[in-house]
Every structure is written in structure tokens, then in C-alpha cells.
Amino acid sequence: MKRVFLIALIACFFVACDDDDDSAPDAKLFMTFDPRFQGEDLQLGETHANIHGYPFNVTDVKFYISNIRLHKSSGDFMEISDIELIRIQENKRSLEFVIPEGNYTGLSYDLGVPPAMNGTNDPDFSISQYPAGHPLSEVTSAGMYWQWASGYRFFSFDGRFDLEPSDTDMLPSPFSFHTGTDTLFRQLGVFQKSVNIEAGQTSLFSFAVDVDSIFATAADTINLAEVSSFHGSVDQMETGIKLANNMSKAFVLK
Amino acid sequence: MKKDLKKYHFSSRCVTIGLLAFVLFGWSACKKDSEEEVNPLCETVSGAGTPYEFEKPFFFPDPIIPADNPFTEEGVELGRHLFWEKNLSRNNTVSCGSCHFPSAAFSDNIPKSIGLYGDMTRRNSMALVNMAWNTSFFWDGRSHTLEEQLLEPVENPIEMDLKWKEAVERIGSDSTYQDMFTAAFGTPCVDSVRITYALAQFIRTMVSANSEFDQAQYGPGQLSISEQNGLFLFLAEGGDPDVFPGGQNGGDCFHCHGGGLVLFTDQQFHNNGLDSVFTDLGRAEVNGSPFSEGQFKTPTLRNIALTAPYMHDGRFQSLEEVVEHYNSGGHLSQTIDPLMKFQGVGLGLSEQDVDDLVAFLETLTDEEFVNNPDFQDPH
Numbered sequence: 122m123k124r125v126f127l128i129a130l131i132a133c134f135f136v137a138c139d140d141d142d143d144s145a146p147d148a149k150l151f152m153t154f155d156p157r158f159q160g161e162d163l164q165l166g167e168t169h170a171n172i173h174g175y176p177f178n179v180t181d182v183k184f185y186i187s188n189i190r191l192h193k194s195s196g197d198f199m200e201i202s203d204i205e206l207i208r209i210q211e212n213k214r215s216l217e218f219v220i221p222e223g224n225y226t227g228l229s230y231d232l233g234v235p236p237a238m239n240g241t242n243d244p245d246f247s248i249s250q251y252p253a254g255h256p257l258s259e260v261t262s263a264g265m266y267w268q269w270a271s272g273y274r275f276f277s278f279d280g281r282f283d284l285e286p287s288d289t290d291m292l293p294s295p296f297s298f299h300t301g302t303d304t305l306f307r308q309l310g311v312f313q314k315s316v317n318i319e320a321g322q323t324s325l326f327s328f329a330v331d332v333d334s335i336f337a338t339a340a341d342t343i344n345l346a347e348v349s350s351f352h353g354s355v356d357q358m359e360t361g362i363k364l365a366n367n368m369s370k371a372f373v374l375k
Numbered sequence: 376m377k378k379d380l381k382k383y384h385f386s387s388r389c390v391t392i393g394l395l396a397f398v399l400f401g402w403s404a405c406k407k408d409s410e411e412e413v414n415p416l417c418e419t420v421s422g423a424g425t426p427y428e429f430e431k432p433f434f435f436p437d438p439i440i441p442a443d444n445p446f447t448e449e450g451v452e453l454g455r456h457l458f459w460e461k462n463l464s465r466n467n468t469v470s471c472g473s474c475h476f477p478s479a480a481f482s483d484n485i486p487k488s489i490g491l492y493g494d495m496t497r498r499n500s501m502a503l504v505n506m507a508w509n510t511s512f513f514w515d516g517r518s519h520t521l522e523e524q525l526l527e528p529v530e531n532p533i534e535m536d537l538k539w540k541e542a543v544e545r546i547g548s549d550s551t552y553q554d555m556f557t558a559a560f561g562t563p564c565v566d567s568v569r570i571t572y573a574l575a576q577f578i579r580t581m582v583s584a585n586s587e588f589d590q591a592q593y594g595p596g597q598l599s600i601s602e603q604n605g606l607f608l609f610l611a612e613g614g615d616p617d618v619f620p621g622g623q624n625g626g627d628c629f630h631c632h633g634g635g636l637v638l639f640t641d642q643q644f645h646n647n648g649l650d651s652v653f654t655d656l657g658r659a660e661v662n663g664s665p666f667s668e669g670q671f672k673t674p675t676l677r678n679i680a681l682t683a684p685y686m687h688d689g690r691f692q693s694l695e696e697v698v699e700h701y702n703s704g705g706h707l708s709q710t711i712d713p714l715m716k717f718q719g720v721g722l723g724l725s726e727q728d729v730d731d732l733v734a735f736l737e738t739l740t741d742e743e744f745v746n747n748p749d750f751q752d753p754h
Contacts, residue, residue, distance in 0.1 A: 166666030166710070180666070180713055211643075248635040252437035253508060259633060260436055260508050264641025264673075268610055268634035279713040295713035350716070352612055354621035 146321035147219040150191070152228075154207050154214050156182050157329040157373075165210055168290060172337050173344055177282035178292060179332060182209040183263060184276040184368075185256065186230040187238070189218075192311055194226050204238060206256035208263050209330075220318060227313040228326050232369050233275030233306040241272050241303050267301055267353065274301045274353075276368045278335060282345050296349040298335075300365045304358065307369035314374060327375040334371040341367055417564035424449030424559050427576070429507075432584035434593045435637055438507040444522060444572045446579065449558035454577025456555065457570055459752040462545050464491045464535040471528070471574070472752060474500045477745045480678035481581065486689025490533040497533075497655070499689040502682045504675050504744075507579040510642045514671045514687045517661045521578060525571035539567040546570065583677050583744035591738070592636060598738060604728075605735025610634065613722045626701065626724060626732050630714045631673045639676035639739070645712040646670045648705020649686060657687065668710050680737045681745065694733045702729060 156163040156179060163169075168178050186205050190198040201218045208214075233239075238257060240246030253260035257273065265274045277299045281292035316324045336343050341363040351360045424447030431437065440446065457463065458471045474488040474496075475481040481503035488500045498514050512524035528534045529542055537545075546552050547565035557563045559573055588606075590596030598606065609632075611625020631647075632639045644658040646669040658670035671687045685691040691700065702724045704717035711718070724732070 166664075180710075247434065249434050249436045249637060253439040253510075255436075258436045259635040259637050260439070260510060260642065264631060264633065264643055266633070266635045268629065268636065281711075281713055291707060291709055293707060293718070295711075295716050297713045297716065348620065350619065350621055352621050354612075356616075357621050360620075 148222045148318045148320050149323040150201065150218045150220045150228075150318070151323050151325045152189075152216040152218075153325070153327045154209070154330055155328070156209055156332055158332045163332055168292065171282070171345070172333070172342075173346065175282050175284055175345060176286055176292060177280055177296070177345065179278070179280040180210070181277065181279045182330060183207065183265060183274075184232065184330075185234050185265070185273065186232060187235050189216075189230040190228070191220060191225045192227045192229060194224065198229070204234065204256050206262065206265065211263070222319050224315075224317050225324075226315055227311040229309065229311040231306065231308045232365075232372070233300070234273045235306065236303045239272035239303070267299070272301055272303075274299045275305060276300045276365075278364075278368070282349070284346055294345075294349060296345055298343075298351045298364050299353060300351070300361055300368065301353050302361075305361055305365035307365055309369055309372055312372075312374040329373045329375050331371045331373055335364070335367050338367050338370050343367065417560065417562065417566045417569055422447065423561035427451050427580070429580070430582070432582065432589075432593075434589075435505075435508070435582075435584060438579070439510075440507070440579070441520065441522065441575075444575060446576050447559060449555065450560070450573050450576040451580050452577075453552075453555045453559045454573040454575070455750070456552070456753055457546070457574050458577055459754055460546070462549075463529055463537060463542055465537045465541075466491055469535055474534075475503050477747075477750060478681065480504055480583075480681040480745055481750075482682045484683060486684050488534075490531070491536055492533070494533045496531075498687045499684065501674060502678060503578055503581055504583045504677050505638060506581065508638055511672060515658050515661045516644060516672050521575040522568075522571050525574050525578075526567065542570065543567060581744070581750055583741040585743045586677065586739045586741040588636075588735075588738040589741075599734070601731045601734045602738050603735075605731040605733070605738075608724070608728055608732050609735055613716060615723060619716070624723065626698070626722065626728070627714070627716075628701075628732075631712075632676050640673045642673065644670040644672055645714070646708065646710045647701075648708070648711045648715040648718065649690070649700070651706045651708045653708070655688065666710055669708060670710060670712075676736060677739050678741055678744065680740045694736050695729060698724070698729045698732050 158169055165180055166178055168176050171177050184207055187203060189202040190200050192198045201220055205216050248259045248266050251258040267274050279297045281295050283292045318324045348360050351357050351364055422445050427446035427448050429446055461467050461470045469491040474483045482500040487498060488496045490496055506521055512518040518524035529537050543565050553563035556565055560569055591598045608626040609628045611623035612621055613625055613627035614622025615624060616622040631641050631645055633641055653669045656668045658667040683693060685697050691697045702722045704719060704721045705715050707718045
């Protein structure tokens with residue numbers, strides 16, 4: 122009985138401090154994104170050897186995901202967000218959504234900014250149409266707007282490497298791969314996972330962003346000795362397409 | 376059975392009393408009592424005056440105004456008086472405006488600001504330009520809101536060296552301020568929250584959006600040939616395309632200073648290659664990451680011609696020196712930003728290109744902003 126008493130007291134203490142507990146607790150969806158290399162979490166700035174044997178590090182990964190949808194067994198889906206920006210260096214690595222209770226079979230999203238939001242070919246487009254706080258606003262888009270190439274960067278992947286490994290930790294050469302433009306927008310398909318989300322519960326979709334895949338998939342390999350920069354130049358679109366394809370395969374549901 | 380009932384009875388009353396006692400205890404434990412004992416806080420914080428009509432330039436995004444600190448006419452006016460109030464420094468010699476004055480676009484013109492005793496602060500004074508759109512404050516971004524940032528300089532022993540308790544007493548005992556606080560916040564009560572909130576309201580009204588560049592980009596004006604070339608170089612990728620695929624022989628400024636041509640900052644932290652060995656760790660002091668050593672917040676370029684000297688330590692005297700730094704490629708270090716692509720090689724900008732970039736940067740000066748009577752010293 123003493124224990125019941127104590128629990129009652131503790132519960133009472135918590136309730137007293139809670140401001141808004143009159144409505145039913147929400148059902149939530151939590152998405153996380155963590156860069157991974159060779160199956161392990163990748164720390165930014167940490168030096169590793171890539172598949173070609175060069176030491177390299179990753180200094181930042183930023184990307185837009187759009188059309189985030191929850192799928193049901195009936196084939197229906199429900200959009201939970203039109204656009205989000207993940208910024209690994211700033212630890213903006215997770216997204217939280219309040220969603221209706223229910224059974225869901227999976228989650229899908231696209232990589233990049235959809236043409237309608239990207240301002241592509243829209244002479245009236247202005248970045249200022251997005252208010253501060255919006256992922257596409259100049260205030261909170263973390264420099265992802267890309268005027269000269271038209272629209273936003275979709276996936277920004279930066280780091281350093283060394284083709285002639287030396288004794289120092291200093292990696293002298295930068296690499297910088299920034300995809301964008303409608304051509305490089307990619308749909309990633311549905312990540313299948315059966316979940317039954319009830320009020321007060323949180324369902325977790327945890328994604329790895331495999332850096333291995335960005336550099337090399339069965340189809341395409343990016344060799345830093347040959348190309349270390351892509352910033353949307355039409356002349357380099359072949360590299361851009363390889364990168365966008367590889368990036369779209371880098372997302373793995375853990 | 377009877378025994379059981381009795382037992383239940385007893386314990387239920389015990390729980391009821393216990394609950395009552397704990398409700399009271401729990402309630403009182405939720406209050407922030409420690410702060411109040413030291414410095415009693417005022418009841419109403421904000422929004423008691425006349426709503427201030429914030430005029431957002433049409434080509435700017437809607438700013439984020441904290442819900443608990445809406446603008447009022449009276450709050451903004453109080454903020455202006457406090458901004459220029461020397462009594463907020465221990466020896467009554469220094470106000471916010473001492474290191475953030477209009478002719479320098481609300482910064483100053485020395486490498487590192489001088490505090491109330493003549494001692495040098497750690498870093499270059501940052502310009503107060505379009506703070507309503509700013510997302511992190513100080514060169515290392517250690518404050519997330521303007522209100523939070525404003526709590527620091529008054530107590531900083533080099534800058535103003537005044538304890539908030541003393542500051543509140545000084546301001547609160549002044550009858551003019553008592554009237555102004557009543558007008559802005561409903562009662563004459565003064566506390567550090569009200570002081571910083573009024574200051575924040577004032578500083579958010581300091582909007583610069585009417586430079587020669589703005590008149591050309593968003594109005595009927597026109598840039599000179601040299602200024603136009605500077606803008607082109609600003610937005611172009613660095614590097615000779617024959618050597619660096621994708622290069623555009625440009626200045627590559629837009630990556631960090633914004634391709635949107637509105638705020639001229641990406642609000643991020645970068646190591647722009649000033650040094651190979653750091654005497655100031657910058658962002659790393661805040662997030663503890665060795666990977667952030669030597670990173671500093673990208674400042675806006677609006678009114679940049681007025682804010683010399685440049686960089687967090689004021690090492691460059693002129694915009695020419697700044698552009699030449701980037702043109703040189705900068706110094707290699709473990710944390711240098713990959714966007715600084717040309718160490719040892721340089722961007723390869725010609726003398727004319729450097730002049731044109733500087734000419735463009737000078738078009739970002741907004742005379743109307745720095746001369747706005749609403750921002751000047753009212754005392």
C-alpha cells in the first residue's frame with residue numbers, strides 16, 4: 122500500500138507540472154537520418170579510406186526530402202509533409218509528425234524539391250514567398266538556394282580527400298557534389314514497414330544514408346581522382362545523373 | 376472482510392490527504408523560485424502598447440517574431456532609449472550604440488571593440504542589419520534568439536560590466552523610464568526580461584532594404600557595367616572550366632552569402648581559410664566539436680562597405696583585402712570548408728574582377744538605413 126501511495130504522489134507531481142494535458146495524446150511518427158559508411162555511423166570530419174583507397178572525410182550532408190507519405194494496405198496514402206530539409210552538420214537529423222492513428226504498411230518520400238516548389242521555369246518565382254521557418258525560405262534553407270542554376274540544391278554532399286596520402290591528417294583536396302534541377306529529382310519508392318500506430322505511441326522510421334552508395338553502386342562509380350565537384354553545370358550532367366542515381370540508393374530503412 | 380474494508384478506508388483517506396499535500400508541493404516546485412529571489416520578475420512582459428506596424432520589404436520573407444515579444448510603438452521607442460543608454464554600463468560611459476553606431480551600419484570601425492575600461496573585446500563588432508531575419512547570434516552563434524543575445528553584453532566584464540540587478544535598479548529608479556515601461560508593458564516594473572525585450576523590439580525594426588543594389592534588382596534603378604560584372608562574379612562558380620569542371624571563372628561568393636540576393640548570408644558557420652592554426656576556435660567553443668574549429672557565422676553583406684575592418688578579428692582593412700583573401704584561395708587546415716576549393720591555386724580573378732566585385736559590394740550600402748532618424752540617439 123505504501124508503494125501505491127508513493128506512485129500516486131509521483132503521478133500527482135507530474136500532472137501538476139503539465140500545462141496542456143486535456144486532449145488525448147497524439148500518435149506520432151518520428152523519422153531519423155544518419156550518415157553511414159561501411160555499415161557504421163559516420164562521424165563528420167572523421168577520416169576513412171574510400172573504395173579506391175584514398176583517405177577522405179565528409180564535412181556536411183544536407184538534403185531535401187519531399188512528398189512524405191504514409192501508405193495503407195488499401196493502396197491509399199496520406200501526405201504528412203510536402204517538404205523538409207535535413208542538415209546533418211547542424212544535427213537537424215530528425216523529423217516528427219503528428220499523424221492519425223491507424224495501420225500503415227510503409228513510408229515514401231522523394232529526394233529533392235518538386236518542380237512546382239522549385240520555381241523552375243516560373244518567371245514570377247521569388248524565394249521570399251516562403252516565410253522564415255519554411256525549409257525553402259532564404260532564412261532557414263541553409264544556403265541551399267541556387268540562383269544561377271535555377272532553383273534549390275537537392276542534395277549537398279561535401280568533404281575532403283587526399284590522392285597522395287601523407288603523414289598529416291590534413292586532407293588537401295575538397296570534394297563538393299551538389300545536385301539540383303528537375304532532371305535530378307528522384308522518387309525513392311516505398312520503404313515497407315508494417316506499423317500500427319495508436320494514440321500516445323510513436324512509430325520510428327530510422328534511415329541510414331549510405332555514403333558508400335553515393336560514391337559507388339553496381340551501376341555507377343564516382344572516382345574522386347576523376348571528378349571531385351558537381352555544382353549543376355550542364356556540361357557535367359552525366360556526373361550529375363550518376364550522383365542523383367547513387368544518392369537515391371543511399372537511403373536505407375534500418 | 377471487515378478488516379479488509381477498514382484497511383481500504385484508512386488508506387484511501389491517507390492517499391487523499393497525501394495527494395492534497397503533494398498537489399500543493401508539486402505546484403510550488405514548478406515555479407522558478409531561485410531566479411525570483413535574486414531578481415524579482417515583472418508580471419506582464421509585453422504587448423501592452425500600440426501595435427507597431429512592421430513594414431516588411433516586399434522582396435523579403437516574413438520574419439520570425441517571437442510570440443511572447445510582439446512589437447509595440449512604445450516598446451520600440453523604449454528599446455531605442457535603452458540602446459543608447461550609457462547607464463547600462465558600470466561607469467556610465469558605454470551604451471549598445473558605442474560599438475554599434477549608425478555610420479558603421481551599427482557596428483564599429485576598429486578590429487575588436489573597446490569596452491568600458493578601454494580593454495579590447497575578443498571579436499569584431501557585428502553589424503546590426505536585418506536582425507529580424509537572423510537565426511543565430513554572435514560570431515560563434517551561441518545565442519539562438521535576439522532576446523537571449525541581449526542578456527550578455529551588459530554583464531560582460533569587458534563590455535559593460537554591470538550586474539543585471541544593478542542595471543534594473545538604475546533604470547527602475549528613473550521616472551522617465553517608469554513612464555516608458557508603463558506605456559510599453561502595462562506597469563512601471565523593470566526587469567532584465569523587459570529591458571532585453573524592448574531592446575529586441577527596437578533592433579528588429581532596423582531593416583535595410585533600400586540600397587543601390589535593391590533599387591536596381593527590385594526597382595527601376597540600374598547598376599553600372601562594373602557593378603553588374605561584380606554581381607555576375609558574385610553568383611558565378613570559381614575556377615577555370617578547363618581545369619575545374621563546372622568552373623565559371625567567378626568569385627564563388629553566393630555559396631555562403633546567399634544566392635537569393637535578399638539576406639546575403641546562409642546563416643551557417645564556415646571556416647573560410649583565414650588560418651592554418653587557430654587562436655580563436657569560434658563555433659567549436661559552442662558545440663565542442665573539433666570539426667568546427669575556426670568556423671564563424673557568415674555575416675550579411677548588406678552595408679558591408681561601412682563595417683571595415685573585416686572578419687571576426689578585424690584583420691582586413693578593406694574590401695579589396697577581403698576579396699584578395701578569397702582570390703588567394705586561403706590557408707589549408709583540417710576544418711577549412713570544402714567550398715574553399717582553391718588553396719595554393721587561387722580563384723584567378725583579375726585586378727579588374729576584384730575591383731568589380733568591390734564595386735558591387737559597395738552597391739549594398741543603404742544610406743536611408745544608416746541615416747534613419749528612428750534609429751539615432753534620443754538622449
